[in-house]
Amino acid sequence: MPVLRVENLCKRYPGFLLDNISFSVCEGRITGLIGRNGAGKTTTLKSIFNLVHPDGGEISVFGLNMPADERKIKQRIGYAGGAVDYYKHKKLRDISRITSMFYGNWDDSAYRKYLDAFSLDENKTPLELSEGMRVKFSLTLALSHHAELLVLDEPTSGLDPVSRAELLDTFLFLKEKGVGILFSTHITTDLEKCADDIVYIASGKLIAAKPLREFISENAQAGNGDSLEDIMVRYEKESLYEKLAD
Amino acid sequence: MKNLLINELRLSASPLSYIFLTAALMTMLPGYPILMSAFFICFGNFHTFQNAREANDTLYSVLLPVSKNDIVRARFVFIIVIQSAGFLLCAALTALRMTVLSDTKPYTGNSLMNATPVYLAFVLLIYCAFNILFAAGFYKTAYKIGIPFIRFGSAVFILVAAAEILPHLPGLTFLHSPKGERQGVQFAALAAAAVVYCVFTAAACRISQKRFEKIDL
Secondary structure (H helix, E strand, O other): OEEEEEEEEEEEEOOEEEEEEEEEEEOOOEEEEEOOOOOOHHHHHHHHOOOOOOOEEEEEEOOEEEOOOHHHHHHOEEEEOOOOOOOOOOOHHHHHHHHHOOOOOOOHHHHHHHHHHOOOOOOOOHHHOOHHHHHHHHHHHHHOOOOOEEEEEOOOOOOOHHHHHHHHHHHHHHHHOOOEEEEEOOOHHHHHHHOOEEEEEEOOEEEEEEEHHHHHHHHHHOOOOOOHHHHHHHHHHHHHHHHHHO | OHHHHHHHHHHHOOHHHHHHHHHHHHHHOOOOOOOHHHHHHHHHHHHHHHHHHHOOHHHHHHHOOOOHHHHHHHHHHHHHHHHHHHHHHHHHHHHHHHOOOOOOHHHHOOOOOOOOHHHHHHHHHHHHHHHHHHHHHHOOOOOOOHHHHHHHHHHHHHHHHHHHHHHHOOOOHHHHOOOOOOHHHHHHHHHHHHHHHHHHHHHHHHHHHHHHHHOOO
16 A cells, blocks of 8 residues: 655756656555666655655655645654754754654654664764764654654665665564655665665656566566666666767 | 744754843943844844754754744744843843933943833844844745845844934934933833834744745755
C-alpha cells in the first residue's frame, strides 16, 4: 500500500525544470532515489515536505494531501537531510527535549533504545559528533515518534564503509517493521544492498520508477550494464555526448 | 504555538536578547541620547535572528509538525515579550526620574532628552521600526539580515534625531521638562504611539507570514 504518492510533480527554476515526476513509496519497502548532482532529487524531497512550492502536481502522504494536511502528515513522517546540521552547539538532550514536545506519539523508551543502539551520548553536541553519529542522531529523532515514512536526503554520504553498513542494517530493520523509506544517494552500491524500488531522475526528467531488480534486468538485456552505476554512467554519458555533438 | 515559543526561548534566543534588556538603564543617563536604550533592546533581538539563522533554526522548525505561520508568529511573540519587558523597565525608570529625581541636578540641567512620556512614545516607535523594517524585511528571504538592519538603523537615526530636536522647537520646550509638563499632551502622544506600535507590529507579523510562506527553502 503506498504511503507516499507523487504525481506529475513540476518545479521550475531559472535554467532548470523538474518535469512531471511521478512515483510512489509503499509501506515496508525501501525506495532509492538516484540521479546526478542537480538532477532534481533534493527538490523532489523538499517538495514532499513543502519546503519548496511545486508549480504543478500532487503529493499525498498516507492518503492526505500536502500541503493542506501538512501538520498531520509531519506527525507521521521523519526527515533526515543527512547529518543533523542545526543547533550544533546545543546538547543532544536539549534538542531532543524540545523536539519531543511537538509529537503526540513521541516514545521516550524508543528514543532511549535508539540512543543506546547507536551509542549516542546525550551530553554531547552535534559539533562533537562524527558525520556518521550525526546521521544516527537525525534518525533517532525521526524514529522516536514512530515515523511511518522516512525521507532521507543522502544519509550515507560522507560515511565510512562500516557506518554505511550499519545504517543500511538499520534501514532493513525498519523495513521489516513496515516503515516506508525513500532515500536519495549517489552511492548506488548501497541501494543494490537494500533497495526494493528505484526512482531515477536525470536533468529533471523521470527515467524510471520501478522495482530495482526489474530496472537492472531490463537494462542488462538492453546492454546498458548490469549494475546501477554502469546504467547511470551509460545514461548520463550518452546525454553529454549528444550535447557535445550538437 | 506554546511549544514553538518554548523553542524560541530555549534554543533560538540569543542570550544577548535578555542581557541587552539592561540597556533600559540608559534611561537614567543624563547628557546622553537615552533613546539608544530602545535601539540596544532591539539589537538584542537582532542577535536572536542572527543566532537562529546560524543555528539553521529555519530548517529545524519547518520540519516540525507546525505551520509556517506559527513559526513566524512565535518569533514575533518572542520579540514582543522582550520589547514589552524593555518598555516596562524604561517606564519604571522614567517614573522615577519624573518624581523622586525630578529636581536632581544632572537632570535639571540636562541638555539632551529627558525621560518623559514622549520619550516612551519614541521607544515604541523605535520598536515599531524594528518590527516592520527589520523583522518583516528578514522574512523576505529568511536569511538576509544586513539590508533590513541598515534600514532599521537609518530609521533609528532619524527617530533619535527628531526626538532630540523636537524639545528645542518653539512651543515644544515642555517636552524637555524633567517633571513632564503638560502631561495630558504627553500621555496622548504615548497612547498614539502605542496604537501605532500595535497596528504596525500586527501588520509586520502578517506581512512576514505571507513572505515566509512564499519562500522556497
